[in-house]
Amino acid sequence: MTAILTEGLTKKFGNLCAVDSLDLSIEKEIFGLLGPNGSGKTTTVLMLTTLLAQTKGSASICGHDTLLAPEKVRDCISYVPQDMAVDTNLTGRENMLVFARLYGISDPKDKVDELLAVMELSDRADDLAKTYSGGMRRRLELAEALVHEPEVVFLDEPTIGLDVAARRSIWNHIRKMTKKGMTIFMTTHYMDEADQYCDRVGIISHGKVAAMGTPQELKSRLMKDVVTVTLEGEYHPVMLEGAVFVGESEGTVSFTAGNGREALPLLADALKQAGNCVKAMSLREPSLDDVFLQSVGKQEEPKGFEEWKFRMMLHRRN
Numbered sequence: 001m002t003a004i005l006t007e008g009l010t011k012k013f014g015n016l017c018a019v020d021s022l023d024l025s026i027e028k029e030i031f032g033l034l035g036p037n038g039s040g041k042t043t044t045v046l047m048l049t050t051l052l053a054q055t056k057g058s059a060s061i062c063g064h065d066t067l068l069a070p071e072k073v074r075d076c077i078s079y080v081p082q083d084m085a086v087d088t089n090l091t092g093r094e095n096m097l098v099f100a101r102l103y104g105i106s107d108p109k110d111k112v113d114e115l116l117a118v119m120e121l122s123d124r125a126d127d128l129a130k131t132y133s134g135g136m137r138r139r140l141e142l143a144e145a146l147v148h149e150p151e152v153v154f155l156d157e158p159t160i161g162l163d164v165a166a167r168r169s170i171w172n173h174i175r176k177m178t179k180k181g182m183t184i185f186m187t188t189h190y191m192d193e194a195d196q197y198c199d200r201v202g203i204i205s206h207g208k209v210a211a212m213g214t215p216q217e218l219k220s221r222l223m224k225d226v227v228t229v230t231l232e233g234e235y236h237p238v239m240l241e242g243a244v245f246v247g248e249s250e251g252t253v254s255f256t257a258g259n260g261r262e263a264l265p266l267l268a269d270a271l272k273q274a275g276n277c278v279k280a281m282s283l284r285e286p287s288l289d290d291v292f293l294q295s296v297g298k299q300e301e302p303k304g305f306e307e308w309k310f311r312m313m314l315h316r317r318n
């Protein structure tokens with residue numbers, strides 16, 4: 001039975017098509033849904049977790065239709081929402097016990113102890129969750145999500161706002177979850193994480209899939225080298241045979257080229273002639289950032305895109 005299957009899944013809010021004819025087939029893997037702010041990631045997760053009814057199309061989880069058999073779907077999934085969702089006035093252990101009771105687990109003590117240990121929270125289990133750091137709260141939410149041994153786990157931006165060490169720790173735990181045969185469906189804005197940890201990624205823009213595949217496949221679809229140009233002032237577009245514009249982000253413009261070494265001096269000349277002031281140029285291999293920018297960058301910027309670019313800039317500096 002396919003873990004997550006959607007056909008033409010569509011959600012409209014009035015005239016706005018937030019998710020547009022999404023076809024997905026996901027099986028025992030870490031699948032990352034990437035996209036700028038407002039591109040439809042959370043709306044997709046809400047439909048797949050039975051919390052929002054679609055306008056058109058269908059979705060099934062482990063063979064159960066989300067509209068026709070929502071209780072069966074809920075039995076085999078768990079969902080960690082984008083915003084933190086622990087009760088900060090309860091201890092970590094109490095939070096876990098509430099979840100265990102909600103799922104009807106009769107004698108949850110051993111399971112709760114085991115999961116607190118897995119998420120490295122045993123020594124703080126009896127402290128109020130309000131005294132936890134952001135990373136600890138996220139680990140507690142992951143522990144809660146595992147209490148009824150779900151087959152499919154939905155994580156909406158599991159590592160947002162966490163420092164590099166906390167992000168790495170969360171990822172180690174997510175990887176452990178997949179080793180037990182779970183399917184992970186997650187959204188993220190962190191391209192490096194998606195590249196490193198996701199088996200496959202889907203990039204959506206304005207609710208539509210712009211690219212889908214393994215990170216390696218997507219990167220290899222770009223030409224061989226990437227030339228990154230740092231500019232003083234605004235970018236004046238150039239056209240050059242053998243170099244393809246990828247995108248522009250915070251004073252940096254990128255191009256892909258079959259042969260970066262040959263393209264570099266030609267590109268420098270073309271940029272100068274077009275009136276650009278070039279501060280620096282460098283050559284590197286394509287990253288998922290480039291795939292993302294090429295997939296969504298040329299389209300009209302949705303609401304919130306500035307914030308996304310700002311986040312990307314922060315992430316790049318990390």
Ligand SMILES: Nc1ncnc2c1ncn2[C@@H]1O[C@H](COP(=O)(O)OP(=O)(O)OP(=O)(O)O)[C@@H](O)[C@H]1O
Nearest residue numbers: 013016018035036037038039040041042043044304
């Ligand atoms: N309940 C709602 N009513 C009206 N419009 C909505 C509603 N929920 C979401 N939208 C709109 O649908 C679009 C997709 O929103 P969604 O929250 O799915 O984006 P997202 O990709 O998760 O963004 P982010 O990266 O900021 O979390 C946005 O334009 C949003 O304003």
Ligand SMILES: [Mg+2]
Nearest residue numbers: 041042043082
């Ligand atoms: Mg969202």
